[in-house]
Amino acid sequence: MKSLKLAVAMVVSSLILTFGLMNIIxxxxxxxxxxxxxxxxxADLAVWNLSFSIGDNSLSSLQQSLISKTEILKKYLSDYGLEETDFTVQPAAITDNSLNAYMDQSKVRYTYIARQTVLVRSSKIKAVKDAYANSLKLVSSGIAINQDYGSNVNYEFTxxxxxxxxxxxxxxxxxxxxxxxxxxxxxxxxxxxxxxxxxxxxxxxxxxxxxxxxxxxxxxxxxxxxx
Missing domain, CATH: 3.30.110.170 (Protein of unknown function (DUF541), domain 1)
Structure with missing residues (x-):
């Protein structure tokens, strides 16, 4: 009788151990x-590197032209609803061609070349888009907007x-x-x-x-x- 009970207990224990291991593994x-x-x-932000170039043989004359044309450009932007807080006039970059030893001086038209950039950074998306689309109007004021790399308007979502x-x-x-x-x-x-x-x-x-x-x-x- 004891042997039978012992055998049953061993079988039950074996089954419990088997199912337990199955759950573990x-x-x-x-x-x-x-x-x-x-x-x-x-987009909630428009960024436009708006630039133009002019040349002259006199630095003082070049300076006056830069000031005059920059004011025209600022007025153009304001006509489209852009305020001075929407753009920044950056310092002009001036190249002195007379100092370029590799340039044929006989073919130099202007001694000085200036590039003026106005950085537009505004949340007024439609205003910037319209100003960019109609920028050829500035030609009548003697301003040819540069169309080189980086001159397009970039629209961003911030x-x-x-x-x-x-x-x-x-x-x-x-x-x-x-x-x-x-x-x-x-x-x-x-x-x-x-x-x-x-x-x-x-x-x-x-x-x-x-x-x-x-x-x-x-x-x-x-x-x-x-x-």
Missing amino acids: TPERSVSVRGLSEKEVD KLNDIKPLMIAEATENARTAAEQFARDSNSKVGKIKKATQGLFSIEDAAPGLEEKKNVRVVTTVEYLLK
Whole structure:
């Protein structure tokens, strides 16, 4: 009788140990999914390096021309609703061609060349856009706006921190939706978050020629436990 009880106890103990080990060594089931959030926003800052160049053989005459044309340019900007707080007149850069040993002096038209830059940095997006679009009007005042690299208007979105929380929540919600679909397909249920990684936010033009509209995008990667 004692032998029978001992045998039963050993069998029960063996079963308990077996199921216990199965629970310990069974790996956690999980699914890793990605959630996307996109939002179109309006740019809130316009930056324009507005510059022109003039030449003269007299420094004093060059100075007077710079002052006169800069005032014309400032008046032009104010006509479009831009105030002096919206732009900065930077110091003129003057080149003395007579000091250039590699230049053929017989072909030099002007001894001095000056480049004047006015940096426009404003939240008045439409005003800057209109002023840029009509800048050829300045030609009648003797001002030819430089069209070299960096002369285009750059539109920026600076309020990313204001929309970050909502976008992260939306991306996470979309990730859970994908996880729930996977769980249904595998006869499982979505459990707690095991691990989550937030991707970088990207800000790009909404479309070519529509630089004042921005597309903000973020992707989150979330790993859920499956039950």
